[in-house]
Amino acid sequence: MSLRADTPPTTADIRRFTGTQRWVHRTTAALMGVCVVTAACLYIPQLAELVGRRALVVTLHQWAGLALPVPVLAGLASRAFRADLGRLNRFGPHDRTWLRAALHRDKRHISRPAAKFNAGQKLYAAWIAGATLVMLATGLMMWFTHLTPLVWRTSATFVHDWLALTIGIVLAGHIGMALADPEARRGMRTGSVSREWAEREHTLWRP
Amino acid sequence: MxxxxxxxxxxxxxxxxxxxxxxxxxxxxxxxxxxxxxxxxxxxxxxxxxxxxxxxxxxxxxxxxxxxxxxxxLPNGGGFRYYSVASSVPRKNANTYRLEIDGLVDHPTTYTLADLKALPQTRLVRDVQCVTGWRVPDTPFEGVRLSRLLDAAGVRPTARAVRFTCFDGTYTESLTLDQARRADVLVALRMQDKDLGHSHGGPVRLYVAPMYFYKSAKWLSGITVTDEVRPGYWEERGYDVDAWVGRSNGRDDEPTS
Structure with missing residues (x-):
């Protein structure tokens, strides 16, 4: 908050995401959405009863899951996207401060220093990337049953089921936080955010 | 990378x-x-x-x-799961339900629900094992032995298998004649000591105790005696035709019967 006294807010927008980055996010979100909705229709009895068509829903789920990593892999061709992956990967001392504040439910901006991405966003990105690949691997073991030994398939189902539940909860948190921050959503929708928002939420970011 | x-x-x-x-x-x-x-x-x-x-x-x-x-x-949280391959399933009751037996038989027959209830009933209590992993222990099923219906219809000597059709309009199943004549294969009218409800495949479903539960076709409406095994709905999509629990589909579950 003290920042505002030093630097008077301007009305100018600043660039946060390129078109490629937004395309990667949108496509990944759509594929993940198909995975989650079809999974619910296969898994929750009331929805399964309502929708039926099990073979079709299974096919949709499998192909959406298989395609899920494709947008990110395609995004690697973009220099801006690769640079953001680097930013998501690297943790500095300020990230430790941010995480400690998050653990203590300290919501003051002064105790939540962040560069382009805050520590929570970094952790989420790394975890969801790993979790997606685990879902892909276990999903393939359930799909192509002849490729792996007998016991593996039951084990893969077990991991796939429980990780699906975990991803569902974490994803709900991700969407919930986006819903609570219209300016962050605008950044992902249009590529631009207000300078005032950036200086408040991402104090260390030098665009 | x-x-x-x-x-x-x-x-x-x-x-x-x-x-x-x-x-x-x-x-x-x-x-x-x-x-x-x-x-x-x-x-x-x-x-x-x-x-x-x-x-x-x-x-x-x-x-x-x-x-x-x-x-x-929750995953493996116990209990049954509802699986349907059709977009919607019509409901049948005591007035509208019919079970037709035809194919390689001397006396094609149509049973009403009351006809089936009037026949001697057999009660079996076994575990139910689904090929997707879930298992429900000690589940009572009650109904008419399939062998009794086949004997009444008079199976011809050329017959080798039995095909099942369902009033969801989509699902099919099949057994060899020897499998169909086992004493633990029922045309079930009751489950868990209650009349079979719609979501469990009622009013009448097949119950093949020793096999994975996809063999126990729900909403049973037709039994056709054939000269060879014709793979059923899931079997066309990669599941084993001879679906013994613990000895098929690449699984090693404990046998149920």
Whole structure:
């Protein structure tokens, strides 16, 4: 908050995401959405009863899951996207401060220093990337049953089921936080955010 | 690939104007979390048999004392799951339900629900095992032995198999004649000591105790005696035709019958 006294807010927008980055996010979100909705229709009895068509829903789920990593892999061709992956990967001392504040439910901006991405966003990105690949691997073991030994398939189902539940909860948190921050959503929708928002939420970011 | 990525980014740093800025340096925690998640996933697959046994025991016990039914939504939380391959399934009752027996038989017959109820009933209590993993212990099924209906219809000498059709309009199943004549194969009218409800395949379903539950076709409406086994709905899609529990579909579950 003290920042505002030093630097008077301007009305100018600043660039946060390129078109490629937004395309990667949108496509990944759509594929993940198909995975989650079809999974619910296969898994929750009331929805399964309502929708039926099990073979079709299974096919949709499998192909959406298989395609899920494709947008990110395609995004690697973009220099801006690769640079953001680097930013998501690297943790500095300020990230430790941010995480400690998050653990203590300290919501003051002064105790939540962040560069382009805050520590929570970094952790989420790394975890969801790993979790997606685990879902892909276990999903393939359930799909192509002849490729792996007998016991593996039951084990893969077990991991796939429980990780699906975990991803569902974490994803709900991700969407919930986006819903609570219209300016962050605008950044992902249009590529631009207000300078005032950036200086408040991402104090260390030098665009 | 990760290594390569980071090298790329570091090069950006050195020719960029942000050299030395906090967001460009620091520990690669993201990569560690990413690889850690992959490692945990692999560990989960390895440890799954033990974890699953423990959780099943715990959740199975919890499901018995759970009035909300929420534990049923957890993986392996116990209880039955509803699977339907059709978009919608018509409802049949005592007035509208019919079971037709035809094909290689001397006396094609149509049974009403009352006809089936009037025949001698057999009650079996066995575990139900689904090919997707869930198992419901000690589930009573009650109905008419399929062998009795086949004998009444008079199976011809050329017959080798039985095909089942369902009033959902889509699902089919099949058994060899020897399998169909087993004493633990029923045309079931009751489950868990209640009349079969619609969601469990009522008013009449097949019950093949020794096989995975996809063989126990719901909403049974037709029994056709044939000269060879014709693969059913899921069998066309890769499941085993001879679906003995523990000896098919690449699974090693404990046999149910």
């Amino acid at each position: 990760n290594e390569h990525l980071n090298r790329g980014v570091n090069e950006d740093v050195h020719d960029g104007v942000n050299d030395g800025h906090p967001e460009q340096r620091g520990t690669p925690v993201g990569r560690r979390v990413f690889l850690g998640t992959l490692g945990l996933g692999a560990l989960g697959v390895v440890a799954a048999p033990d974890l699953q046994r423990g959780l099943e025991a715990f959740l199975g016990g919890a499901a018995d004392n759970d009035p909300t039914g929420l534990t049923g939504l």
